[in-house]
Amino acid sequence: MDNTSPLCVNHAVTTDQKKNFYDNLIATGTIEVEIGFGDGDYLISRARTYPERTFFGIEHKPSLIAGVSKKAASLNVDNIRFFQSCAKDAFNDLFTSCSISRVYALFPDPWPKRKHIKYRLFSSSYLRLLNNRLVPEGEALIVTDSSDYGRWIVKQTPDTGFEVECSMVPPQFNTRFERKWIVQGYHDFFQILLKKRDHIET
Ligand SMILES: C[S@@+](CC[C@H](N)C(=O)[O-])C[C@H]1O[C@@H](n2cnc3c(N)ncnc32)[C@H](O)[C@@H]1O
Numbered sequence: 001m002d003n004t005s006p007l008c009v010n011h012a013v014t015t016d017q018k019k020n021f022y023d024n025l026i027a028t029g030t031i032e033v034e035i036g037f038g039d040g041d042y043l044i045s046r047a048r049t050y051p052e053r054t055f056f057g058i059e060h061k062p063s064l065i066a067g068v069s070k071k072a073a074s075l076n077v078d079n080i081r082f083f084q085s086c087a088k089d090a091f092n093d094l095f096t097s098c099s100i101s102r103v104y105a106l107f108p109d110p111w112p113k114r115k116h117i118k119y120r121l122f123s124s125s126y127l128r129l130l131n132n133r134l135v136p137e138g139e140a141l142i143v144t145d146s147s148d149y150g151r152w153i154v155k156q157t158p159d160t161g162f163e164v165e166c167s168m169v170p171p172q173f174n175t176r177f178e179r180k181w182i183v184q185g186y187h188d189f190f191q192i193l194l195k196k197r198d199h200i201e202t
Contacts, residue, residue, distance in 0.1 A: 040068030
């Protein structure tokens with residue numbers, strides 16, 4: 001990945017560089033964040049639909065950051081900033097309290113084996129961090145093919161400051177994993193919409 005690009009920042013950069021990167025965006029208004037954007041099609045389409053907003057794409061695979069930032073540039077989409085990092089570090093280090101309007105994670109890794117549950121991203125402590133970073137009335141949207149993971153996430157939500165809405169939804173995001181599941185015959189996915197009601201201090 002080319003870390004010299006003004007659109008990309010790596011977790012290894014200094015705190016000052018991260019702060020400058022972020023401060024440059026503060027004046028830009030509504031901020032949306034996609035966690036684990038994969039091939040980036042949804043992130044790019046949303047950024048094209050809302051050119052006045054600033055989008056952050058967080059991915060821990062450098063090859064995906066490189067590919068998607070190139071794709072965005074070739075389409076003249078200039079309102080996405082890419083951050084190569086684990087989403088836990090990104091929310092801890094990059095974003096400030098009450099700064100993000102909307103967060104989404106589409107088909108996050110479900111870590112289905114019992115011994116791997118510790119790797120699941122949307123634990124209670126992570127949801128509390130997301131809450132802190134969201135603006136009042138901000139929202140986090142999680143869609144998963146794994147109802148086991150979906151139910152586990154719902155169990156993490158008490159005391160995270162969110163009102164929780166769960167539903168089964170048809171395919172609508174056109175991401176690589178959504179397309180993969182459709183081919184395998186799945187037409188319903190577990191959606192969790194978290195609406196910030198109380199602010200959580202972290
Ligand atoms: C199952 S894929 C889904 C990709 C895409 N959202 C889709 O629907 O096609 C999960 C993605 O999340 C990324 N990812 C997993 N854990 C992550 C983490 N802790 N921080 C940032 N990205 C992560 C993976 O690299 C992968 O691209």
